Amino acid sequence: MLIKNIGKTSISDDGRSRGLTEADVTDESVYVKRRQVLKGLGFAGASSLLWANGVGGINTANAATFKTKSLEVVKSNSDLVSDTLTPEAKVISHNNFYEFGAQKNEPQENAQKFNVDPWSLTVTGEVEKPFTLDYQQLFSVFDLEERIYRLRCVEAWSMVIPWLGFELSKLIKRAQPTSKAKYVAFKTLYDPEQMPGQSSRFLGGGIDYPYVEGLRIDEAMNSLSLLSVGLYGKTLPPQNGAPIRLVVPWKYGFKSIKSIVEIKLMEERPPTTWNILAPGEYGFFANVNPEVDHPRWSQASERRITRGGLFTRNRIKTQMFNGYGEQVADLYRNMDLRKNY
Amino acid sequence: MSSYRPSSRTIIILKCFVHTIALVWALYYYFLAINDQLGSDPVKAIIHFTGMSALNTLLLTLMISPLAKLYRLPWLLRFRRLLGLYAFFFACLHLVNFIFFELQFDFSLFIEEVIERPYITLGMAAFVILFALAITSFKRLQRKMGRQWQALHNMVYLAAILIVIHFYWSVKSDIIEPGAYVLALLILLALRRAKLLSAYYRRSN
Numbered sequence: 001m002l003i004k005n006i007g008k009t010s011i012s013d014d015g016r017s018r019g020l021t022e023a024d025v026t027d028e029s030v031y032v033k034r035r036q037v038l039k040g041l042g043f044a045g046a047s048s049l050l051w052a053n054g055v056g057g058i059n060t061a062n063a064a065t066f067k068t069k070s071l072e073v074v075k076s077n078s079d080l081v082s083d084t085l086t087p088e089a090k091v092i093s094h095n096n097f098y099e100f101g102a103q104k105n106e107p108q109e110n111a112q113k114f115n116v117d118p119w120s121l122t123v124t125g126e127v128e129k130p131f132t133l134d135y136q137q138l139f140s141v142f143d144l145e146e147r148i149y150r151l152r153c154v155e156a157w158s159m160v161i162p163w164l165g166f167e168l169s170k171l172i173k174r175a176q177p178t179s180k181a182k183y184v185a186f187k188t189l190y191d192p193e194q195m196p197g198q199s200s201r202f203l204g205g206g207i208d209y210p211y212v213e214g215l216r217i218d219e220a221m222n223s224l225s226l227l228s229v230g231l232y233g234k235t236l237p238p239q240n241g242a243p244i245r246l247v248v249p250w251k252y253g254f255k256s257i258k259s260i261v262e263i264k265l266m267e268e269r270p271p272t273t274w275n276i277l278a279p280g281e282y283g284f285f286a287n288v289n290p291e292v293d294h295p296r297w298s299q300a301s302e303r304r305i306t307r308g309g310l311f312t313r314n315r316i317k318t319q320m321f322n323g324y325g326e327q328v329a330d331l332y333r334n335m336d337l338r339k340n341y
Numbered sequence: 342m343s344s345y346r347p348s349s350r351t352i353i354i355l356k357c358f359v360h361t362i363a364l365v366w367a368l369y370y371y372f373l374a375i376n377d378q379l380g381s382d383p384v385k386a387i388i389h390f391t392g393m394s395a396l397n398t399l400l401l402t403l404m405i406s407p408l409a410k411l412y413r414l415p416w417l418l419r420f421r422r423l424l425g426l427y428a429f430f431f432a433c434l435h436l437v438n439f440i441f442f443e444l445q446f447d448f449s450l451f452i453e454e455v456i457e458r459p460y461i462t463l464g465m466a467a468f469v470i471l472f473a474l475a476i477t478s479f480k481r482l483q484r485k486m487g488r489q490w491q492a493l494h495n496m497v498y499l500a501a502i503l504i505v506i507h508f509y510w511s512v513k514s515d516i517i518e519p520g521a522y523v524l525a526l527l528i529l530l531a532l533r534r535a536k537l538l539s540a541y542y543r544r545s546n
Binding site: 155201315 | 379383387450454515
């Protein structure tokens with residue numbers, strides 16, 4: 001059981017711990033490192049708390065906040081990462097999750113009552129041993145690790161987020177894919193009663209639901225591909241894709257599908273939501289590529305969201321494959337990435 | 342019908358009121374954005390805020406003459422230039438935000454964006470029109486230019502159309518909000534169809 005002290009103690013969203021400190025739940029070296037990072041930032045929390053209290057138009061009218069729980073990890077890549085982390089308050093309040101509203105702040109406002117337990121994630125399709133994980137199993141079947149990744153949105157902003165999760169390859173191997181398994185399809189929960197954007201065009205931005213995404217099998221088996229069940233030491237808040245979401249850090253953010261209920265191995269390339277909506281703008285691969293512009297956004301550079309107001313100089317050059325070329329460039333040998341955008 | 346005529350003192354007070362609302366409104370948002378309290382991405386937020394304020398103020402400006410005519414309140418016309426200039430003021434802030442805070446003075450990127458992103462091209466075109474209208478908005482210049490002044494200032498309708506399309510194209514998938522603006526603009530233009538058509542025929546003859 002890797003969820004420590006469920007029910008007994010938890011860290012709530014307002015940042016106050018109840019008899020449990022971060023040191024209790026995180027590997028000590030990670031913890032110390034993180035303290036150093038935070039110290040370096042002059043403690044990000046101070047300004048974060050300011051927002052949480054509703055200063056500056058962030059709606060906190062929904063008093064009932066979703067309860068997250070602390071998670072334990074067996075290892076972390078934090079020693080290898082030099083990027084400044086995006087403060088947690090920003091990670092959980094600036095979200096593209098149209099199921100809860102198409103404005104960046106709406107998912108946090110509309111998702112707090114989202115019910116993730118019970119949950120059921122089915123692994124099916126071209127596999128020898130299909131299986132289903134329930135809510136508890138999402139956290140207990142595989143060892144959890146912390147992965148700090150850059151997240152690059154197609155809208156030309158980016159964050160650096162400490163995810164908790166396990167490699168997608170572990171889950172796929174467990175199902176024993178057949179030789180026909182060439183693609184992996186993902187599906188988000190379809191539940192218009194809980195996800196108001198799915199039934200309201202006004203809120204949901206007019207895309208077709210359920211949200212679907214896909215990867216080629218070799219992309220899915222790459223060790224960077226992560227199934228995340230948490231961030232910043234705790235289970236995911238709903239606006240970030242609770243209880244389980246994909247994270248593929250070398251692709252634009254919309255590939256990293258949230259609140260997954262089905263993972264299906266397939267012989268044919270599966271349809272993907274944004275590609276269906278605007279095939280000329282969003283490709284199947286959607287690899288971060290500074291040389292191929294989106295019609296509405298230059299992809300040559302990005303604004304990194306960390307701390308700081310208007311005067312922060314946060315525009316940086318976008319890197320090929322979001323800086324993960326060493327691990328993934330081989331997947332696309334002999335492919336024209338202008339055509340396969 | 343009513344024929345309420347405010348004294349010039351009342352007009353001045355009302356104008357001060359408009360100044361106060363517009364400036365306090367803008368200052369408040371800038372204060373929040375500078376202190377990182379305007380959502381997670383204050384840059385996007387302030388760009389959106391100033392852009393929407395420019396569009397809303399422009400539509401408000403265009404509402405004045407139909408309202409003045411309908412309710413016979415000619416004094417309303419005395420607020421038209423003031424509101425028009427505030428539309429330009431917010432458009433200036435919108436552009437300045439884009440260059441200063443979004444592109445962070447990368448002027449080659451700015452040129453590239455204006456050329457390659459159709460919605461930005463339209464936005465810039467609209468800005469140039471508003472700029473021309475603003476610098477010719479003085480009474481003295483208006484008298485000096487005579488007919489030409491009216492012809493130039495009829496371009497405000499073109500600017501409004503460009504700005505609404507600029508907004509429509511900048512949105513990722515939602516069409517309801519920009520759609521509502523298209524509708525509002527069409528109504529405002531329809532109220533002036535006689536004027537617009539005659540201006541069009543005069544030009545084509």
